[in-house]
Amino acid sequence: xxxxxxxxxxxxxxxxxxxxxxxxxxxxxxxxxxxxxxxxxxxxxxxxxxxxxxxxxxxxxxxxxxxxxxxxxxxxxxxxxxxxxxxxxxxxxxxxxxxxxxxxxxxxxxxxxxxxxxxxxxxxxxxxxxxxxxxxxxxxxxxxxxxxxxxxxxxxxxxxxxxxxxxxxxxxxxxxxxxxxxxxxxxxxxxxxxxxxxxxxxxxxxxxxxxxxxxxxxxxxxxxxxxxxxxxxxxxxxxxxxxxxxxxxxxxxxxxxxxxxxxxxxxxxxxxxxxxxxxxxxxxxxxxxxxxxxxxxxxxxxxxxxxxxxxxxxxxxxxxxxxxxxxxxxxxxxxxxxxxxxxxxxxxxxxxxxxxxxxxxxxxxxxxxxxxxxxxxxxxxxxxxxxxxxxxxxxxxxxxxxxxxxxxxxxxxxxxxxxxxxxxxxxxxxxxxx
Amino acid sequence: xxxxxxxxxxxxxxxxxxxxxxxxxxxxxxxxxxxxxxxxxxxxxxxxxxxxxxxxxxxxxxxxxxxxxxxxxxxxxxxxxxxxxxxxxxxxxxxxxxxxxxxxxxxxxxxxxxxxxxxxxxxxxxxxxxxxxxxxxxxxxxxxxxxxxxxxxxxxxxxxxxxxxxxxxxxxxxxxxxxxxxxxxxxxxxxxxxxxxxxxxxxxxxxxxxxxxxxxxxxxxxxxxxxxxxxxxxxxxxxxxxxxxxxxxxxxxxxxxxxxxxxxxxxxxxxxxxxxxxxxxxxxxxxxxxxxxxxxxxxxxxxxxxxxxxxxxxxxxxxxxxxxxxxxxxxxxxxxxxxxxxxxxxxxxxxxxxxxxxxxxxxxxxxxxxxxxxxxxxxxxxxxxxxxxxx
Numbered sequence: 001x002x003x004x005x006x007x008x009x010x011x012x013x014x015x016x017x018x019x020x021x022x023x024x025x026x027x028x029x030x031x032x033x034x035x036x037x038x039x040x041x042x043x044x045x046x047x048x049x050x051x052x053x054x055x056x057x058x059x060x061x062x063x064x065x066x067x068x069x070x071x072x073x074x075x076x077x078x079x080x081x082x083x084x085x086x087x088x089x090x091x092x093x094x095x096x097x098x099x100x101x102x103x104x105x106x107x108x109x110x111x112x113x114x115x116x117x118x119x120x121x122x123x124x125x126x127x128x129x130x131x132x133x134x135x136x137x138x139x140x141x142x143x144x145x146x147x148x149x150x151x152x153x154x155x156x157x158x159x160x161x162x163x164x165x166x167x168x169x170x171x172x173x174x175x176x177x178x179x180x181x182x183x184x185x186x187x188x189x190x191x192x193x194x195x196x197x198x199x200x201x202x203x204x205x206x207x208x209x210x211x212x213x214x215x216x217x218x219x220x221x222x223x224x225x226x227x228x229x230x231x232x233x234x235x236x237x238x239x240x241x242x243x244x245x246x247x248x249x250x251x252x253x254x255x256x257x258x259x260x261x262x263x264x265x266x267x268x269x270x271x272x273x274x275x276x277x278x279x280x281x282x283x284x285x286x287x288x289x290x291x292x293x294x295x296x297x298x299x300x301x302x303x304x305x306x307x308x309x310x311x312x313x314x315x316x317x318x319x320x321x322x323x324x325x326x327x328x329x330x331x332x333x334x335x336x337x338x339x340x341x342x343x344x345x346x347x348x349x350x351x352x353x354x355x356x357x358x359x360x361x362x363x364x365x366x367x368x369x370x371x372x373x374x375x376x377x378x379x380x381x382x383x384x385x386x387x388x389x390x391x392x393x394x395x396x397x398x399x400x401x402x403x404x405x406x407x408x409x410x411x412x413x414x415x416x417x418x419x420x421x422x423x424x425x426x427x428x429x430x431x432x433x434x
Numbered sequence: 435x436x437x438x439x440x441x442x443x444x445x446x447x448x449x450x451x452x453x454x455x456x457x458x459x460x461x462x463x464x465x466x467x468x469x470x471x472x473x474x475x476x477x478x479x480x481x482x483x484x485x486x487x488x489x490x491x492x493x494x495x496x497x498x499x500x501x502x503x504x505x506x507x508x509x510x511x512x513x514x515x516x517x518x519x520x521x522x523x524x525x526x527x528x529x530x531x532x533x534x535x536x537x538x539x540x541x542x543x544x545x546x547x548x549x550x551x552x553x554x555x556x557x558x559x560x561x562x563x564x565x566x567x568x569x570x571x572x573x574x575x576x577x578x579x580x581x582x583x584x585x586x587x588x589x590x591x592x593x594x595x596x597x598x599x600x601x602x603x604x605x606x607x608x609x610x611x612x613x614x615x616x617x618x619x620x621x622x623x624x625x626x627x628x629x630x631x632x633x634x635x636x637x638x639x640x641x642x643x644x645x646x647x648x649x650x651x652x653x654x655x656x657x658x659x660x661x662x663x664x665x666x667x668x669x670x671x672x673x674x675x676x677x678x679x680x681x682x683x684x685x686x687x688x689x690x691x692x693x694x695x696x697x698x699x700x701x702x703x704x705x706x707x708x709x710x711x712x713x714x715x716x717x718x719x720x721x722x723x724x725x726x727x728x729x730x731x732x733x734x735x736x737x738x739x740x741x742x743x744x745x746x747x748x749x750x751x752x753x754x755x756x757x758x759x760x761x762x763x764x765x766x767x768x769x770x771x772x773x774x775x776x777x778x779x780x781x782x783x784x785x786x787x788x789x790x791x792x793x794x795x796x797x798x799x800x801x802x803x804x805x806x807x808x809x810x811x812x813x814x815x816x817x818x819x820x821x822x823x824x825x
Contacts, residue, residue, distance in 0.1 A: 073735040080723050085549070086559025086762035090615075099730070117612060130509055130517055140513060141506035148505045150496055169583055171717045175728060178721075195500050207678055210520060216618040218611035220520065224678045226477045257480065269517055276672045278523050278601045280608040287668060289591055293571070293580035295598075296692070297668040298681050301478035303692070314730050336480025337472060338491070343699070348712035352699045363470065363483060363491050381712060385695060389472050390480045392688065393695035396704045403693035405582050407591050411692070419714065431704070431712045434584050 075100045077110060078177055082166070090118040091217075093160065095181025098307070098331070099314040104155065104359060104366040106184035108239055113246040114160050114182070116281075117216030120266045124250045129234070133210075133272035136201030143250050147236060149191035154233065155365045157333050158260040159183035159302045161286060161410040168406040171428045176312035179416065179428055183333075185366040188254050190235030193228050193270075202229075206272040210279070211253045214268035220279035221262045221286075223255065225272065227300070231256045231364075234267065257335030257364035258300045259410075261286055291405035302335035303413040304394050306342055306369070306386035317424035322377035328355070332367045334388035341387040342369040348381030348417060348431045349396060355384070380420040381431065397432040477678060479685030521607035525658040528606070532653035533628025535635040535646055541625055542632050545614045548757055548764075548795040553636050554595075559762040560615075564636040566592030568663045576664055596637025600668055602660040606630045616756055617801060627652045634660070746816035753802045754813060757795075764795060766821075774821035785818070786811045 068075070077094040084092035093114040096106055113119075124143050132138035163182035166172045173179055202225065209228045213219035223232070233254040236243060243249040248265025255262050261281060276282075276298075287295040308330040311317045320326065332339045339361060343352040355371040369384065385394045400414040419429040470491045472481035483490060488497045509517075521527040542554070549560040556562025567578045579598070581591045592598075595605060610626045612618050621629070631652035639646060642659045646652075670684035671677065688694055704712070750758075750768070757763040766773040777785055789810050792798040799805045805813075 070734055071732045074726075074729045074731055076726060078724050078726060078728070080721065080725065082721055082723060085561070087760040088559070088756055090756070117615070117618065130513070132509060132514060132518065138509055138514070139506040140509045145505040149503060150500055152493075152495060154493065166721070170715050172719075172721050173724075174717055174720055175724075177728075178724070195503070198500070199502075199504055212520070216612060216615075218618070222672075224477050224681065226678065230476070230482055258478065271518065271520065273522075275522060275524070276677065277520060278604050279520075280604050280612070283601060283604050283668075284593065284595075284599050289579060289593070291580060291582055293575035293577070293591075294667050294669055295579075296670075296684075298670070298672055300681075301480050301685070303688075314728065334480075336476075336478065338470060338481075340469065341697075343697070348714065349704055350702055350712065352702070360492065381714065385697075387697060388480075389469070390474065393697050395693050395695035398704055399695055400693045403691070406584055407582055415695070417714070419716070428717060430715045432715050433713060 075110070077113065078181075080178065091116050093162070093182060095177050096184045097177050097314075098181050098183075098309055099176045099312050101309070104185055104331075104362075104368060105239060106186060108186070108241065108244050108247070111184040111186065111238070111244065111247055112158075112160065112182050114260065115215070115217075115246075116219055119245050120213075120215035121245060122214070122250060122266060127250050129251060129267060129269070131196065131200060131270045133270075134203040134206035134274065135197070135272055136203065137199075139196075139200060143236070146191070146234065146251065149195060151189055152192050152233065153187050153189040154231075154254075154256065155185065155187045155360070155362050156254065156256040157183055157185040157302075157364065157366050158254075158263060159333070159335075161259045161261065161299065161302065164412045165409045167430070168401075168408065168412060170432075171430050174313045174428050176307065176309060176314055176428075180307045183260075185333075186238040187240070188233060188235040189237035189240075190233045190251075190254065193232040193234055193253075194230075196234070197229065202272060205274045208273050208276045210269070210271040210273065210277050211262070211264040211267060212269040212271075213248070213264045213266045215266045219261075219264050219266075219281060220277065221264060221282055222276035222279065222298070223262060227255055227258070228270075255300075257302060257337075259286065259302065262300065286410060288404065288408035288410045290403075290408060296408075299411055300335075302333070303411060304332075304334040304336065304339070304386050304388045304390075304392035305413040306330055306332035306339075306384040306394060307416045308344075308382055308384050308418055311382070311420065311424075311426045312418060313426045313428055316426040317375065317420060320375050320377075320424050322375060324375045326373055326375045328371040328373050328382065330355075330369050330384050332357075332369055332384070332386035333365065334386065334390070334392060335364055336390035336392055337388045338363045338365075339367040339369075339386055340389050342367075343385045343387075344369075344371045345383040345385070346373070346380050349383055349415065352385065377422060377424070379422055380418075381429070382418040382420055382426075383415050383431070385415055397430050401432065475682070475686065477682045477685070479682075479688050519610075521603045521610075523601045523603045525603070525654065528603070528654045528657060529610070529623040529626075530654060531623030531627050532651050533624045533626070533631055534649060534651045535628075535631045536648040537624075538628035538630070538632025538635075539648070541621075541629050544797050545621070545801070546629065548797075549615060554633055558764070559760065562592065562594055563633055564594050564596060566594040566597035568597055568637070570663075574666060576667065579664070579667065594637065595633055596639065596663060598664050598667070600662055600665045602630070602634065602639075602657055602662055605633065606657060614801070616753070627657075630657070637663075639663075744816065746812045749805070749809060750813050750816055753805070754800050754817070757800070758817065768817050768820050771821055771823055774818060778818055782814075782818070786814050789814050 075097055079094040081087040096110050096112040127143045129141045160182035206225050209223045211221055235254045236251050251267045252265040253263050253267050287297045288299055289295045310329045332342045342355045344355045345352045355369040357367055358370050359368045361367050387393050395414050397414045417429050417431050419427040470483055472483055474481055476482045488494050549558055550563050551557040554563035555565050569577050571577050576597050579591045581588055606626055609629055635646035641656050670680040684691055757765040758768050761767050766777050790807055799810055
């Protein structure tokens, strides 16, 4: 290869980009795959021994719990003073880096976190759970006693109903992490609430359950008994280990598919009554103000939703040169049931093609979808649209806005749009009339 | 394991006919993983899935009887008394006690105003509690709650106690359990009645035909009589024997009540199509105030400085940062050299003295009365040292 050409190219492109470019645009290069080539500069990572291959590695139990590679230090939850009160991070929210996740499970340290009075630090030896009210036999349990109940494990997403709340009036953050990062998914382990209630004997007059946390905000919510007897769980583990303090250690309520706010953390008390409670978080907050001036209350399930995770603003296509076959990948989920279909649009919603679901397809869980795209260097408006087995179809921004208006704060599930520029950069935009 | 479960994965369309028949492997493309027997009509508008023959969607479950699994014990009367203290709109759980609007005014100034602003009017970054226009439309809806900020210049709907909260019981319950923010559960019953009275008075709430003046004393009986201005501003109706059914009915009609999409595949027309092109709204003012800053680089982390937190720093973080960490609170911000130059002009002794006795919106020792004077001095030193020009 001409040395002058090589130097000039490398000045403007990274070495890796250079190889990709050469490989994809050159017919000669394609042939080079078949036989050893003198066309490329040697990669020093291949022709020389590596540092880690020529030295003794670290001791195996250096980190008895285990830590990610040091090189992954930028894969973290992020927050913004906008998502707090006056920058105070005790009542705030931090977002999961969805652009860095694979599959349908969120590592525990990256689970999005919302607290109303800081992260309670509970001594498990002093933890107690009380279940009382309209039951034949009220009960108090220690953590050890609770964990004696037969356990079940379920994979479910948890989403704050404020996910994307900043975007009702238009796009705000140029980031997947901030557009949709108020959600995560885990395998949760604990006891099905019905297993305990069968033993305690729910009285026929019991219609509502109060779930109350033991943190400084004493977070409380009213839950219909029907949910408590269906798939509700009292969980003490996520992804095989104890809940993280951020997720309610040692015990939280899990109401699959419902507002994460209802899945009360640091759970202290379940009381059964014939009436709902009107707790602060189900009146002054977590109610969706509609254009009529009235608000929807007891807005439980998160609606069918989806977002393309690759590409995204954090993981653009600016390294592609055109001609590549590339995967469009994303997440779909619904609190109403199971994802059945996801469609992809490349032109802002005019035309759609069906994507393929991949991996485990579970109820009230993240579901991965994939669409193989022949990339041509041209602007695109990428969208995904999910459908579930409750006959929900994800709405466009306009369809959602026509009913919900723009002041509801909660339960925004309209279609997301990534603008892919000529250069392959990806921006958060919205296709909408006003 | 999952393969076995597949045998039970059958479509909703044939669910009634086939309960456990093997369908997998047929030509019907709807017999794919993830399609389960489901039943419409859940209270949230979604589906439920049966548990049958040890199979629940993709999961197996334990079919053995759990009857007789019995751990824990009955709570004692005192334990119930200690924890069963929630307050309901019908007055259940309301504590005994009383407090006047003027007592509440004094308490509010000390305990609440540093976050919620003068008279509950907000402005400090924490929730605005009072104010907003309660004027109603002929249909009984509070007019300002219909504001939609689609047009520029439109004011946001104000969701305050007076314009939004449906029940007064919520207010007194939340104040008792969760306030003041940094010292929840520290107020006496008389104090919570007083603060509640003060806040309701700011919103001109009328109780049983009586306006709340400074001398007005709120107690259990009076609180139960309160009708909040926006009491009827929420739906579906969750009260009464049909409450849960109202919720179910509401969420079963999602297309009408919360909006739904349509599965068009070709030449789809949305309201946002101008001619043949979609109208795209781009980010106007991008929010970039992100911590830590965005990056996807995979490199070695910067050298971590030995970050041994001093006792003073820890106490500052736990107790003082809430107000002194942000310029929104009106307190001199730690790290703001100019602001602290002004403070220290009074002389160190005086600054410590003010911190111990309280000044402006700051209660004595910032509300942490268990701190000793020398601890307060230590924290003040830390705050001053952290607000000097770096050498």
